[in-house]
Amino acid sequence: MKHPFERVVQQHGATVLRVCRAVLGVQDADDAWSETFLAALRAYPSLPDDANVEAWLVTIAHRKAIDVIRARERAPLPVAELPSTGAAPAKDPDLWALVATLPDRQRQAVAYHFFAGLPHSEVAAIIGCTPDAARRASSDGVAALRAKWLPE
Template identity: 45%
Template sequence: MVLPPFQELVDRHWRDVARVCAALAGPNDADDVAQQAWLRALRAYPELKHARNLRGWLLSIAANAATDSHRDRARRPVPVERLPDRAVSAPEPDGDLWQRVRALPERQRIALALRYGADLTHRDIAAALGCSEAMSRRLVSDGLAALRTELGTEPHEEVRP
């Protein structure tokens, strides 16, 4: 089996990787997450056993890098000038739909980002997440339902990240 040169893969799919990283990690961390995803892909590329669905393979790596970044960010201390005397409540959502998507459970968040950020089919999402096509549809549906509930919209109203 012959793999295309890695640079050809980068040239063909860098926008998709950037979109998924921006959707999952947010605009502030997207570049770092995308860079991490490309480094992981470069390291794993020589060991690939087939060249089927390289785009899906890359987007899976990007989604995993974003998930790792999300977990790391939750563990990082936040610098403050002075410690508060009492517990601080969570800030109110700012209405940014992708920020709300990033607050969803991990698999729903990834499924929505792959569906609407990278325009993948449910078959490709299922391959990226290692689940069935029906589960992919369910994750997207549940994520949209959660967003509708949070936004207070009716089920027939379209909500797209």
């Protein structure tokens, strides 16, 4: 039996937003989030009852993020700087801008493993690499973030 979709949004909306922000930056994250949840709503009735909903959502978000990145590459916008959290309070260190400095695979691995809490094996399946590579990418990514977050 399926729970109301509203419950899915309440339970996983924040995680999916963080994943989208980590992979795409704050600016493009809204579009990816919206397309992820609309696609999820469409497919929801046929999702197996025992499915891992968070992993399912992150997989959809990953594909939507790739779509956004491809669209961005086809029509590059004149963005001089990394996307920044324009709406965020000034005291909030710009985590998303830091994450944006990581290479693609590290960014994805950090997003899916640390922000969404998926095991390396699932991260590997989503990104399309070996579990070892996923583990290395997320630990390298986090090490780089820590170094930038906590400079001496």
